[in-house]
Amino acid sequence: TQLLEQSPQFLSIQEGENLTVYCNSSSVFSSLQWYRQEPGEGPVLLVTVVTGGEVKKLKRLTFQFGDARKDSSLHITAAQPGDTGLYLCAGGSSYKLIFGSGTRLLVRP
Amino acid sequence: DTAVSQTPKYLVTQMGNDKSIKCEQNLGHDTMYWYKQDSKKFLKIMFSYNNKELIINETVPNRFSPKSPDKAHLNLHINSLELGDSAVYFxxxxxxxxxxYGYTFGSGTRLTVV
Structure with missing residues (x-):
């Protein structure tokens, strides 16, 4: 069974701080995606990375795919209250996405 | 204009009942999915259809039956509902x-079985 473990499970920080969320697996994935989910809504795609070692930046968010395509990280610079939400990583395998356990982020004003 | 729309948003029903959830997408996508999100927010795939053909069926009880009349629609019918079926279905x-290719999700159907 392929599993994606995210850490930390919960993160509460002050506005302006930096943070990193990790997504780890013992399995290799063909692609890795990050989503953000807000209460009462479905997950919304933030980024897709497909090449080992790939780094993508989306404004204050930086995403990295591990060289071996087994892990990924999401770094947020100068977090804002609008970044609050549930962050989910998802690995692509055999025509489906396997989702991680989630990281709940709270950014306090 | 909603890209992936699910109905109903909330569903409260008694054990043993049969219920359906409908899903429609207007993105012209070829592939549609049903995922179940439990109380710990863990998302698990149930089914996937590609151009109306079932391609993934993940050890889901046969009380759950998906149907895709065309590639823009994927419905989920659940027979003999059980307490453990309570979850959010996306x-x-x-x-x-x-x-x-990224997934576009609907806003979910919160199913509560009492």
Whole structure:
């Protein structure tokens, strides 16, 4: 069974701080995606990375795919209250996405 | 104009009943999915259809039966509902079955079995 473990499970920080969320697996994935989910809504795609070692930046968010395509990280610079939400990583395998356990982020004003 | 729409948003029903959830996408995508999100927010795939053909069926009890009348619609029928079926069910679509295409999710159907 392929599993994606995210850490930390919960993160509460002050506005302006930096943070990193990790997504780890013992399995290799063909692609890795990050989503953000807000209460009462479905997950919304933030980024897709497909090449080992790939780094993508989306404004204050930086995403990295591990060289071996087994892990990924999401770094947020100068977090804002609008970044609050549930962050989910998802690995692509055999025509489906396997989702991680989630990281709940709270950014306090 | 909602890209992936699910109905109903909330569903409260008694054990043993049969219920359906409908999903429609207007993105022209080829592939649609049903995912179940439990109380710990863990999302698990249930089914996937590509151009109306079932391509993934993930050890889901046969009380759950998906139906795709065309590639824009994927419905989920559940027979003999059990307490453990209570969860949020998400429909999603993607351009193709290749996983590097992102998924577009609906806003979910919260099913409560009492």
């Amino acid at each position: 429909c999603a679509s993607s351009q193709s079955a290749q996983t590097h």
